Amino acid sequence: MSFNAPVNSILYLLRHGYGMEELRQYVSDDMLGDELVSDILNGAAAFATDVLAPLNKIGDEVGATLKDGVVTTAPGFKQAYKAYCEAGWQGLSAPQNIGGMGLPQVINVAVNEMLYGANMAFGLCPMLTASALNALIAHADADLKDKYVSKMVSGKWSGGMNLTEPQAGSDLGVLRAKAVPNGDGSYAVSGQKIFITWGENDCSENIIHLVLARLPDAPAGSRGISLFLVPKIFVNDDGSLGKRNNVNAIGLEHKLGIHGSPTCVMDFDGAKAWLVGPENKGLACMFTMMNEARLFVGVQGVAIGERAYQGALSYASERVQGRVIDGEENAPILDHPDVRRMMMDMKTGLMGARVINLATALAGDMSKVSTNEDERKSAHAREALLTPIAKSYGSDMGVTCATTALQVFGGMGFIEETGAAQHYRDARITPIYEGTNGIQAIDLVGRKVRRDGGDAMFALITDIENIANEAESLGQGFGQISNTLKTGITHLKTATQAIVSASDKDALAAASSYLDLCGDVISGALLTKAVIMGLKAGDPHANAVKDILAYHAVTLLPRAGSYLAQIQAGGEPVFAYPASQLADL
């Protein structure tokens, strides 16, 4: 199934509210000029379409294999990875002083959505490298940086993130891997880690593992965890590769999807390691990269949803079956109202999740580049607030679109050859990894909303109220949209007040519904802004985006009311049914 990178959709949002204009006052024109951005996006689109997309199916069918500690990726992956590095995509948003291009995160998100859409299993390798790189840039000392980061910026060396252990998943506080000082400034790390994405592979020349482990005298729990760098192959002082370290893949998971991505069980057997950041502050250092990774999982959701949508569109346009109302001949199923509804469900959900992703990235950019400290601070709070929403809303939307797309195929969707089933399987990991969506919801209500008494959320609400007011003032054609949006915002406000003042138990029981409500209302508001700006600028796509928004206003925005009911009910109905009877009835 062919893939067309959604350049137009992404460019539209970058141009109208989510990047190019907002950042241009801080970033030089040769970074964000319209032509340059178009060129980058079209270049990424070509790479995604021509190089990565054709490998998506073979990645699924052949997968990765492990033999004697050596992981062999699916045919073509190694060559594609080489081409990826040579084109310089890995360093897109890495700082220029370490060999990156220094482009804003919004561009990075835009490019990666296309790469993930083409081949998510492949795209995980660069994602992990970027995450490890971010942690090193933020926390490693100068020696470590000198030795490792430039080769990671190029992609020559990939990164591995080693957190999970069998007994320590969402709760990293109970992890057991140990790090013992060698006496020479280095450490010996021992333990097993599971679910290590691209932890071993034949694409990159070296793998730089970041590993969470405990020092001998560390306190129990999450305050006794440190972060270590463990290279797969030692690096000599001249930068050349030396001997192999004691870190090995001892198993590959047999997964539902993303078969092209090797998910390894890693064994660290006294592997030589170097401390990254302060002792016992490993979790905090880890979160440096975790936030970006979470956003990128939301991006993956949109990406895979987009590809599933395209497959369904192509099938629905060609598959002739049954007459439509007043039709004389059998029609493509795309013309049947219920199939068209499914297409609009997908298109609308994807555009909504995409705008949240870009808004999150933009907030991250602003938190770095703004020359105004207050603006940097509030942008940072906005990024922190939106990240769990981007991750969950995007990933849930990816699964929703994948299942809707499969439905469009009917019986053919259930047959593996058509490809729809692969998206349904691949997408399913995104609500799980980098913190389950339940964990995101807890992060949202706990750290992002309750901790500051709702300040960051109320600031966002004020912004989107302004959008709704502007829409209302435009009248013609926005009436229904602005009304529904205003109702949604009122529900969001009521829900936020409820969350802020609720007991811990009530807030946690309502967390997922609150996150869902945020996703629907915020995406509707952000899209409204994009429509208003696009219309003002005379963008030829503006009316189409407005059609999407109008569909949003009768499908997604109205869900806010039902989520509010659950939020206001709190924990009582969740816990009323006795746990001991859950198996009885």
Add this chain to the structure above:
Amino acid sequence: MSFNAPVNSILYLLRHGYGMEELRQYVSDDMLGDELVSDILNGAAAFATDVLAPLNKIGDEVGATLKDGVVTTAPGFKQAYKAYCEAGWQGLSAPQNIGGMGLPQVINVAVNEMLYGANMAFGLCPMLTASALNALIAHADADLKDKYVSKMVSGKWSGGMNLTEPQAGSDLGVLRAKAVPNGDGSYAVSGQKIFITWGENDCSENIIHLVLARLPDAPAGSRGISLFLVPKIFVNDDGSLGKRNNVNAIGLEHKLGIHGSPTCVMDFDGAKAWLVGPENKGLACMFTMMNEARLFVGVQGVAIGERAYQGALSYASERVQGRVIDGEENAPILDHPDVRRMMMDMKTGLMGARVINLATALAGDMSKVSTNEDERKSAHAREALLTPIAKSYGSDMGVTCATTALQVFGGMGFIEETGAAQHYRDARITPIYEGTNGIQAIDLVGRKVRRDGGDAMFALITDIENIANEAESLGQGFGQISNTLKTGITHLKTATQAIVSASDKDALAAASSYLDLCGDVISGALLTKAVIMGLKAGDPHANAVKDILAYHAVTLLPRAGSYLAQIQAGGEPVFAYPASQLADL
């Protein structure tokens, strides 16, 4: 992963509003006595748990294979099928005069939910046999019945339903298979059929195919289709098996799930056939069995959702991770509010879909056994009305529960070994086969609501209004529930009026939302009745079911409002976005 057949849940509903009391006035006590029903359900539970459930995983892993036209099912399936036949389960609700037990459909639904939950891939064989049997009982002439039905009632011979062709899926009107008279009262059928569930297998001794095909002089389209019986092996006049007919499996589909069920490409090469029912009335005859099959797909959704729920419950009870509020030690994740929420989402959705299934079956029973003609007629209309809802709501709920259950497992859910992924894959066929859920929605709004001006639906609405009023009059504890239920019923009424008076296009565009609204509101109302009756009868489970209902009232019932928004918007927002631009943006 072990399986516990949900006898208590099912018995509760059978006892309180959905079968036993209602039918007892028409059906003799030795058919529906409390002890007998318990015995049957416990017997089915034991068979499901001990014989079928252990084969579910091997069916997935090994699947069925085809070699030289011979299909070999997964190890153990053949023996299990033999045991199934010997225990007499196939004939549970078949008429007594042909060797069945003549039990009501409600019991049949109850039993089959357990069998499907244990092993859905296996359960499809009996389902297809029952469907073919129903069509033969209703439409075949005496000679054909004499020859075939008793062996099908015993399960010795299984049934195959041959409808779909590559170009004819939802639109059977364009099918091409041909039937030419042989001159001796028999016909020669030629053509290829796809997606033929259990079309060839090594479990049954013979396979009785029902095949849709065109006679030489048949009119074009759906009015030129006839139904034929094609035995895999000819049956001699003394009932013994003779030579092989020209019908062969020439391919097996490579599917996303239900690997244990062989999905065959069947080739009919001048296969000898006999006409069932009148010439050119094949589609109508086919629908005789289709309605029951649709209900049973809804039952499959609940069944697989229940099994997925049980797996998640077991994992959540054992997996210790993180502290709960005020907790001192790490707790099973079941005690975390968001995980408990997921368990309640599943439990509530399943109970809601289950009660719709049983209400549909009960209406079917009443349409046959009632001594009052008006009651039979209105019961028949009720059955017809509820069937597409049962099919879609149950199957969608199955997929929803399977994905929620997988989420409870976190990363482990994505690993095939834990079994959660199999449910996610298996469940996905149910919204597709026996008429996609989109087709069900069209059936609901077109034939079941608009054709009679809403009469059957308004009759149902009156019934559930009475339930809501009774709940309201009970006061204590029902206040919130009856309020939400009344709002939901009002929305259902408004939506029904909108559907009845809408243009064809608007009605079709709103069809799926209308079906979803029906599912949420009707399930809430029917459960309310079950709670009221259970409380009155002093059933020890009544309070637990009331807890489920209370959860329903803050999660599922409130969705009615958002569905209504889409229904009232009609086709305009669905079609506003130009089809030609769906690929552009």
